[in-house]
Amino acid sequence: MATTQTRPRASLSPEQVASAALELLDREGLDALSMRRLAGELGVGTMTLYGYFRSKDELLDAVVDAAVAEREPFSSDGTWQEQIRRLMQGSRRNLSRHPGLVKVRADRPVLRPEALRFAETGMTILRRAGFDRTDAARAFRLLFTYVFGYVSFSPDERADQARRDARAATAALPPDEYPSVHEASAELAEAMAGHETFDFGLDRIIDGLEARLRVAGRA
Amino acid sequence: MATTQTRPRASLSPEQVASAALELLDREGLDALSMRRLAGELGVGTMTLYGYFRSKDELLDAVVDAAVAEREPFSSDGTWQEQIRRLMQGSRRNLSRHPGLVKVRADRPVLRPEALRFAETGMTILRRAGFDRTDAARAFRLLFTYVFGYVSFSPDERADQARRDARAATAALPPDEYPSVHEASAELAEAMAGHETFDFGLDRIIDGLEARLRVAGRA
DNA sequence: ACCTGAACACCGTTCAAGT
DNA sequence: ACCTGAACACCGTTCAAGT
Numbered sequence: 001m002a003t004t005q006t007r008p009r010a011s012l013s014p015e016q017v018a019s020a021a022l023e024l025l026d027r028e029g030l031d032a033l034s035m036r037r038l039a040g041e042l043g044v045g046t047m048t049l050y051g052y053f054r055s056k057d058e059l060l061d062a063v064v065d066a067a068v069a070e071r072e073p074f075s076s077d078g079t080w081q082e083q084i085r086r087l088m089q090g091s092r093r094n095l096s097r098h099p100g101l102v103k104v105r106a107d108r109p110v111l112r113p114e115a116l117r118f119a120e121t122g123m124t125i126l127r128r129a130g131f132d133r134t135d136a137a138r139a140f141r142l143l144f145t146y147v148f149g150y151v152s153f154s155p156d157e158r159a160d161q162a163r164r165d166a167r168a169a170t171a172a173l174p175p176d177e178y179p180s181v182h183e184a185s186a187e188l189a190e191a192m193a194g195h196e197t198f199d200f201g202l203d204r205i206i207d208g209l210e211a212r213l214r215v216a217g218r219a
Numbered sequence: 220m221a222t223t224q225t226r227p228r229a230s231l232s233p234e235q236v237a238s239a240a241l242e243l244l245d246r247e248g249l250d251a252l253s254m255r256r257l258a259g260e261l262g263v264g265t266m267t268l269y270g271y272f273r274s275k276d277e278l279l280d281a282v283v284d285a286a287v288a289e290r291e292p293f294s295s296d297g298t299w300q301e302q303i304r305r306l307m308q309g310s311r312r313n314l315s316r317h318p319g320l321v322k323v324r325a326d327r328p329v330l331r332p333e334a335l336r337f338a339e340t341g342m343t344i345l346r347r348a349g350f351d352r353t354d355a356a357r358a359f360r361l362l363f364t365y366v367f368g369y370v371s372f373s374p375d376e377r378a379d380q381a382r383r384d385a386r387a388a389t390a391a392l393p394p395d396e397y398p399s400v401h402e403a404s405a406e407l408a409e410a411m412a413g414h415e416t417f418d419f420g421l422d423r424i425i426d427g428l429e430a431r432l433r434v435a436g437r438a
Numbered sequence: 439a440c441c442t443g444a445a446c447a448c449c450g451t452t453c454a455a456g457t
Numbered sequence: 458a459c460c461t462g463a464a465c466a467c468c469g470t471t472c473a474a475g476t
Contacts, residue, residue, distance in 0.1 A: 011459095034449060045461040047451085056450065103325065106371045109381060109411075111388035116400055119407070123399035135419075137406035141373070142365075142420035149368015152325045154360070162328060169330035180342035181335055187356035188338070192328075200354075201361035208427030230440095253468065264442040266470085275469065 080129035159193035299348035378412035
């Protein structure tokens, strides 16, 4: 039989390329994710990747989609406050799974269909809670900003490192020029990362939205 | 007279290099800020810059300091709510003046002495308002996250572009799969940027903190 | 002492050529 | 048709040499 002994050329799919890119991003960070490195890891020539994606930007869009697709299922049990709480905590968990990706997403509008499922779920909860369209849109934007901001500025891998750095930085300040920071040095360091700080902020936001709903309901 | 006709070599200061870098960053964005470009604009060899800063990272730290130093004076008139509101609005204005810098700051802890003046002012207001050290630290972190998150994900130059992109993205979705987003398409687009959306979120956060203070005060 | 060109180990992408 | 090496125009930084 004359079957070909040489395997047919790699013959990747765009999905395989994107998921290899996500894996490389998670493993070695954003700086390591270059077209040359990725092609090397896939065992193909660099320019082969341009057969699947027109540019690195297009590849990054696909990587974002691949990560967002891992989303956990959402159950709409409980009060709107409980639902919003669970949705945002789940979103933070998803984003934290791929810390390198948050920087990528800050560069492009979070408007791909997969990402907008998050908006759809959030807007549905807020509208059912009684917010009008304008308030629901602004409330969603507030929650979105908080979750994405938290993951951008309080990463939870290296949380201990962040606390140590904060402790060292505040300890080095002249106490007379920075009395309030100096006095709360330990508490500020503790609040630099972790889910307690995230939950505290999320609960204050939900309380503030609840107050808004009461005022709007009376009007 | 035998005065030297050739000007003494450029003889820059680190501050001059940092402020030229900030100017280049504002003018052409983060990608344009390379050691080679910057040296070229200053009319010196690339390696000359390494006499002022040991690395590009160290230069970027100095650029952040230069931008933060432009901070507006802060007056402590009014209630704590009014003070927090003014402080955060001022911080957003400062950050918006140098949009390219927000990405830089997401990569490094916001812990330089100049940046911690913002924390000092915020913590002083919150402590005077009656928050204990733990709550004040978490409340400050919430406010910080919101302001930095907002500037990262809702830039206000190209606000109209962001709204148009959002409008196009939501209009392209199947209405039956995305009913809530589709229904509030106009409101979501409007809420993608601008100071109304920022102020709405900030006011909800302040209301939520106020509620917390009432509960803590009763305990 | 102060400055810097050449070199090294990288980038993303175009273009022309290989099978 | 599918894949890719060479080349171009860039990076940050080390090192040795220039004045």
